[in-house]
Amino acid sequence: MQDLSSYPLELTGPDVPMVRFMNVRKTYGDFVVLDDLNLDVAAGEMVTVIGPSGSGKTTVLRMLMTLETINGGVIYVDGKPLTHMPKNGVLVPADAKYLRKARSSIGMCFQHFNLFPHMTALENCMEGPVQVLGLSKKEARERAEELLSMVGMIEKKDQHPARLSGGQQQRVAIARALAMRPKVMLFDEVTSALDPEVIGEVTNVIKDLVTKHNLTMLMVTHQMGFARDISDRICFFFGGKIEEQNTPEELFTNPQKERTQQFLSAVKAAD
Amino acid sequence: MTYISFLSEYGGRFLDGALVTAEQFVCSLALAVFLAHLAGLLLLSRTMVLKAIAVVYVEFFRGTSLLVQLFWLFYVLPLFGVTLDPFLTGFLAVGLNTGAYGAQLVHGAIKSVPRGQWEAAYALSMSSSKRMLRIIIPQAFVIMLPAWGNLVIELLKSTALVALIAVPDLMFEAKQMNSSTYLSTWTFGTALIIYYVFARFLITPTMRSLERIMARRMGRA
């Protein structure tokens, strides 16, 4: 058991970050995926995580969605602990009930969309609001239709996922996540499973979100140009650690670390 | 009476019954495996008559109930002058019935051997019987073994029905002991446990090791 007495029960002060990873550690057996990760994401900030495969970048998002448990440290969301809960004045690992409440401010889109195949696009977007948030069918439908319009999918709202292209499915998945009104949105390689010609329709939706809405976002992507266009900050992960982080301009034009330089030139050569 | 003394008094009869069950099991298994391969291959035949015979056999024995088949063989056949003794009738019915299910496994497994294997054998100018025996069936065998594991358990369970035409197997002995002692929990319970041990600790491990051996021969382990 790790000693959690030094971790605050709640983050306070003038600039509490939307997300804080504090000394977070993740292992599978002997294999260390993430080692002592410290990362803050401010409210409204767009942070992109890049790095070679196996560097632990997807794990960062999955931990935040509570799809993975962590082996050390604490994650805070909006000032409150996510992975732990206060009990008798100290933090203890969160139980299922606490986790469920805590993760309600987080939404996620996946590489393989994971739309519910037995529901139409509209039903996919209504499922969470009706079942979890307790909205009436009418309210949920209005919200879903508004979001489907925003992602340009309103005409296909009554189609099942099997009848939609990958790009269309991913746009529905974005609408589904937004319907839960999350404070933090996670995009996990959302364009990796797409055909090249439809990547644009998904990245445009995300760009739109960045300019028009004040969402906090964390993204893992291989689209360097896209990351550079829309991110406030880029984190380069290597071997389970943040090797280097900076504004897109600085990181892409003037990388400081050798590994960053190698990675960026390898990616550029592949393009 | 304690369970121990019950066992010491009736243990011999359980053993006698279990031996008859084992005999029924072995005989009907041999028949079922033979019929399954024969019918399974005939199902692939291009000669319509042969194929039709196999289809009728499979659909008939799968479509009617085993108990009906057993009673028909036992009560109706003698009316046509064919009288078989209960033991023979028993494993004949169980073997015929299970063989029909097995034929489907054989048929499916042969068809799931990749097309490239047929073509490769063809390219080596093998005769069609050689191709079947040397190339296709060995691969099909590995594919269908796990499903046979379940079917062999079904076959064991099916043999219990022969008690109903008075073959003195484990089921029959249990029934007899029950009507003379009225100790239903012990008689039927003991018989259930013997069947379970037979299935779980004899048949299943045998089939598993057969699967392992075959996998190794195929170079997969």
Added chain:
Amino acid sequence: MQWDWQFTVEILPRMLWATVNTLMAAGIGYAIAAVLGLIFAMAQRTRFRSLTVTVREVVEFLRSTPLVLQIFFVYYVGPEYGVSLSPWVAGMIAIGLHYAAYLSEVYRGGIESVSKGQWEACTAINLSPAQAYRRIILPQALPPSVAGMGNYLISIFKDTPMLSVIGVAELMQAANAIGGQNYRYLEPYTIVGLVFLIISLFSAALIRSFENWIRRKLGMY
């Protein structure tokens, strides 16, 4: 021995009535098995290891011992403890339990065929585990389970003759009785066989089209 058409016409009403009982027995048995099977399947997916292991073992036991013996056990053991079950009740309990074990395996297969991403999406929109099962996972587990569920419906139907051993008035029992009264077994047993053959083939076709229909209905092509 000649087929007697007059006798056939005479016994036909009684046989048809028994067919209704057979279908009813199959239906009730299946309903019990379907519900109990889901409980068995879900119990094996909980985090309580002792529960999981116990249910697993019960399922194995039910699957590897003969149904006819289980029917005897349920029927005769009750009175030893002061519970007298009617043949119908005992038979339905036995068939329900036996096939619940099989159906639990079908359900488990169906549930496991739903991709991990679906669970993750449920977490991402914050559904409770119960909601995730009810709204997302089980509806998707259904189409791949329909074929297996249908096959076991037919199997239950074909196993109902075993209920005659404790005197449930189904087809086999009727045929036995008619045969015994008239010393003519050819017609009753043959009719039983034909009824089973017709209904089995018919329902197999029905289940196939139902499977296609449910896939279309759920939008999964």
